[in-house]
Amino acid sequence: MKNDILKRLRYSLGKDAGAASVQDWRMALSLVLRDQLVDVWLDSARRAEVNASKRVYYLSMEFLIGRLIEDMISNLGLDAAARDAVEALGQDYDMIVHDEPDAALGNGGLGRLAACFMDSLATLGIPAFGYGIRYEHGLFEQSFVDGAQAESPETWLSQRHVWEFERPEVQHRIGFGGHVSRDGGRATWHPDNMVVATGYDTPVVGWQGEWGNTLRLWSAKPVNPFDLESFNRGDYLAASRSEALARTISRVLYPDDTTENGKELRLKQEYFFTAASIMDLMCRHMEEDGDIRALPEHVAIQLNDTHPAIAGPELVRLLVDDHGLAMAEAITLARRCLAYTNHTLLPEALERWPEGLFARVLPRHLEIIREIEAAQQAEFPGSPHILEHGDVCMGELAFVMAHKVNGVSALHTDLVKKTVFAELHRIHPTRIVNQTNGITPRRWLHGCNPALRDLITQQLGDTWVSDLEQLAALKAKRSDTSFIQAFQQAKRSNKVALSNWISETCGVALDPDAMFDVQIKRIHEYKRQLMNLLETVALWNEMRDDPDRDWTPRVKIFGGKAAPGYVLAKQIIHLINDVARVVNADPATKGRLRIVFPPNYNVTMAERLIPAADLSEQISTAGKEASGTGNMKFALNGALTIGTLDGANVEIRDHVGSENFFLFGLTASEVVDRRHQHGFSRAAIEASPRLQRVLGQIFEGRFSPEDPHRHHGLIGMLYDHDHFLVTCDFDSYYDTQRRADVVFQNSRNWASMALMNTASMGWFSSDRTIQGYARDIWQADAPRSALER
Numbered sequence: 001m002k003n004d005i006l007k008r009l010r011y012s013l014g015k016d017a018g019a020a021s022v023q024d025w026r027m028a029l030s031l032v033l034r035d036q037l038v039d040v041w042l043d044s045a046r047r048a049e050v051n052a053s054k055r056v057y058y059l060s061m062e063f064l065i066g067r068l069i070e071d072m073i074s075n076l077g078l079d080a081a082a083r084d085a086v087e088a089l090g091q092d093y094d095m096i097v098h099d100e101p102d103a104a105l106g107n108g109g110l111g112r113l114a115a116c117f118m119d120s121l122a123t124l125g126i127p128a129f130g131y132g133i134r135y136e137h138g139l140f141e142q143s144f145v146d147g148a149q150a151e152s153p154e155t156w157l158s159q160r161h162v163w164e165f166e167r168p169e170v171q172h173r174i175g176f177g178g179h180v181s182r183d184g185g186r187a188t189w190h191p192d193n194m195v196v197a198t199g200y201d202t203p204v205v206g207w208q209g210e211w212g213n214t215l216r217l218w219s220a221k222p223v224n225p226f227d228l229e230s231f232n233r234g235d236y237l238a239a240s241r242s243e244a245l246a247r248t249i250s251r252v253l254y255p256d257d258t259t260e261n262g263k264e265l266r267l268k269q270e271y272f273f274t275a276a277s278i279m280d281l282m283c284r285h286m287e288e289d290g291d292i293r294a295l296p297e298h299v300a301i302q303l304n305d306t307h308p309a310i311a312g313p314e315l316v317r318l319l320v321d322d323h324g325l326a327m328a329e330a331i332t333l334a335r336r337c338l339a340y341t342n343h344t345l346l347p348e349a350l351e352r353w354p355e356g357l358f359a360r361v362l363p364r365h366l367e368i369i370r371e372i373e374a375a376q377q378a379e380f381p382g383s384p385h386i387l388e389h390g391d392v393c394m395g396e397l398a399f400v401m402a403h404k405v406n407g408v409s410a411l412h413t414d415l416v417k418k419t420v421f422a423e424l425h426r427i428h429p430t431r432i433v434n435q436t437n438g439i440t441p442r443r444w445l446h447g448c449n450p451a452l453r454d455l456i457t458q459q460l461g462d463t464w465v466s467d468l469e470q471l472a473a474l475k476a477k478r479s480d481t482s483f484i485q486a487f488q489q490a491k492r493s494n495k496v497a498l499s500n501w502i503s504e505t506c507g508v509a510l511d512p513d514a515m516f517d518v519q520i521k522r523i524h525e526y527k528r529q530l531m532n533l534l535e536t537v538a539l540w541n542e543m544r545d546d547p548d549r550d551w552t553p554r555v556k557i558f559g560g561k562a563a564p565g566y567v568l569a570k571q572i573i574h575l576i577n578d579v580a581r582v583v584n585a586d587p588a589t590k591g592r593l594r595i596v597f598p599p600n601y602n603v604t605m606a607e608r609l610i611p612a613a614d615l616s617e618q619i620s621t622a623g624k625e626a627s628g629t630g631n632m633k634f635a636l637n638g639a640l641t642i643g644t645l646d647g648a649n650v651e652i653r654d655h656v657g658s659e660n661f662f663l664f665g666l667t668a669s670e671v672v673d674r675r676h677q678h679g680f681s682r683a684a685i686e687a688s689p690r691l692q693r694v695l696g697q698i699f700e701g702r703f704s705p706e707d708p709h710r711h712h713g714l715i716g717m718l719y720d721h722d723h724f725l726v727t728c729d730f731d732s733y734y735d736t737q738r739r740a741d742v743v744f745q746n747s748r749n750w751a752s753m754a755l756m757n758t759a760s761m762g763w764f765s766s767d768r769t770i771q772g773y774a775r776d777i778w779q780a781d782a783p784r785s786a787l788e789r
């Protein structure tokens with residue numbers, strides 16, 4: 001391996017060892033690893049083709065993959081070999097693996113889920129492609145300027161992305177705009193604008209390197225590199241205008257995870273990657289099989305939310321306009337290929353496009369959508385409309401064009417049936433199914449938590465990594481003193497490592513024996529970081545009032561980005577930083593309460609924070625968080641959850657036992673009832689002197705003396721339109737936190753509860769989730785059968 005690295009350094013990067021930087025070493029090592037992936041990857045592709053396996057196509061606007069190098073190393077079983085080789089070359093191994101940029105091609109949960117699914121598909125040996133966009137700039141970088149969020153462009157591609165293979169030969173022309181002509185019965189779309197989608201392939205190899213799939217990301221290029229005529233005239237700007245326009249399409253990830261409706265570029269991005277993916281899989285099918293009517297036997301297309309929902313009309317367009325099928329047959333055939341995953345009930349996150357915009361960008365698709373609508377109404381009169389109030393409703397479109405629709409946790413699926421798609425569910429009672437989310441144990445335990453991983457492997461051997469339910473055997477150890485001590489030791493070493501990192505990055509010293517209480521996720525009103533912060537201020541008050549009490553020391557850790565246009569979320573960030581500044585400077589609570597908010601939360605930061613957490617904050621307003629997946633990562637790594645009955649929290653609590661979970665708050669149906677009560681938030685505030693005091697302090701500028709009015713907007717919101725019931729759940733949350741304080745004082749008991757969490761989380765492996773999709777939705781090759789052939 002050492003020689004391979006030197007060879008790559010020399011012949012692929014053109015450097016000799018004396019001149020190589022950390023980045024050069026990292027790239028050389030990565031290229032050596034990539035070589036090893038290629039054999040299994042190509043072999044898998046060949047086997048899928050020979051066996052004419054059904055392939056899964058996972059279409060997602062987002063793949064939040066993070067760094068890949070450690071995954072690649074451990075999947076290939078090369079941990080020791082890689083470290084030895086790098087050290088023999090006189091280089092710092094940890095520095096090298098930490099040099100890789102974090103690929104942030106996603107906003108949050110939906111994108112990270114797609115990445116976990118790719119890992120599980122490969123581990124289970126299910127032939128699959130992930131299809132998405134190769135954004136030049138991923139999610140913006142966050143910094144804090146005087147406590148306020150500032151954004152700057154992310155630049156992961158400023159250096160070569162070593163894992164990918166550019167495929168200049170894999171190109172599809174994607175049209176926009178123009179008009180539709182008719183010749184006899186046959187329609188032809190004449191776009192007035194074209195871009196080329198070029199594929200970039202990253203191999204995704206599963207655990208132990210037995211099977212490899214492809215993540216194919218599309219980049220937009222101009223059809224003609226530049227306009228020679230304008231160039232010759234000396235008009236250089238005009239000469240490159242079409243190139244700039246084309247490249248804009250894959251330039252940047254939309255940083256909003258709820259509302260980007262009506263933005264033309266976003267619609268173009270959605271159509272761009274969806275059309276390229278559909279054309280790509282159709283070409284593959286026609287080459288391999290040749291019978292277009294056999295498509296559903298070979299192709300399962302999963303739509304990750306409505307973002308790729310244009311896949312339905314696009315598939316129908318190709319079947320009718322290019323392959324000459326009748327409209328009705330085309331719709332039925334397309335539906336047998338398509339399935340749709342819903343990730344949200346928030347009304348503002350359900351995509352709608354103005355018909356006028358649609359007609360301008362995708363005129364032929366709008367006609368087809370009208371036909372789909374007409375067919376649906378003819379068969380099911382009174383069915384909910386796809387075209388409504390001058391909008392194209394993508395949720396309804398995705399539902400009608402899918403043979404299965406799934407929610408992402410039991411509670412969420414139940415609410416999908418009762419709320420957003422109640423009427424469609426009545427008409428199609430077997431279409432909606434549940435597939436509770438999961439997380440890959442490779443990254444979220446084996447990779448990120450070596451201390452706990454080694455302890456578990458000592459006990460169980462290492463087959464748990466691809467069969468996570470084996471962790472249940474650890475339950476027998478809950479009263480085993482020496483095992484519990486080792487479990488505590490693993491957590492403590494993770495907390496020490498995190499403390500060192502926080503002290504370097506935030507300049508705040510932490511006590512590793514304090515309770516590490518962590519809330520990391522996008523900043524959203526419904527996720528209620530604000531409630532966590534109000535509780536922190538209340539705790540600070542009580543600590544100052546009663547300094548002699550035996551307080552449980554706490555470290556409150558926040559992490560997360562706010563969408564740049566989400567004003568309220570940004571105010572919450574500012575308030576957290578303001579409170580942190582005052583509390584951390586207070587000698588009265590020194591050693592007892594600390595607040596830290598490291599900037600630029602991303603996958604890599606999650607990998608540091610999760611293994612070091614004692615308490616996991618999963619406190620969304622019940623009925624609002626579709627599932628959550630961070631909740632699973634924490635519990636797997638031995639944190640206890642403080643949470644509401646929302647999303648997958650419900651199932652996590654069922655698995656780990658209610659005695660090992662801190663439950664509080666209103667239930668989803670109580671939330672609905674409470675909202676109907678006039679003046680509910682003022683009533684809640686009046687009933688809670690503790691909350692009143694906190695709100696008063698913030699209002700008076702106790703935490704922002706330089707700008708005392710800064711947080712008036714937030715406080716006013718809580719009084720007058722507390723849509724997410726922060727005020728109503730506050731007392732119950734505060735009391736539950738104090739219960740957690742008491743439990744934490746008995747560290748042995750806490751550790752045994754934490755162990756019960758780890759031991760009970762096997763079901764939340766994304767391997768189980770993917771097996772569910774394969775069984776209930778894709779009818780894809782039974783897991784592993786592709787490997788056995």
Ligand code: 26Y
Pocket residue numbers: 107108109110111113254256257258259260261343344349351408437625626627628629647
């Ligand atoms: C409309 C567009 C701008 C948009 C872009 C991104 C809308 C939504 C999103 C992202 C949504 C998302 O991340 N949802 C999360 O999906 C996770 C995986 O299922 C869930 O665990 C989590 O509860 C849900 O909020």
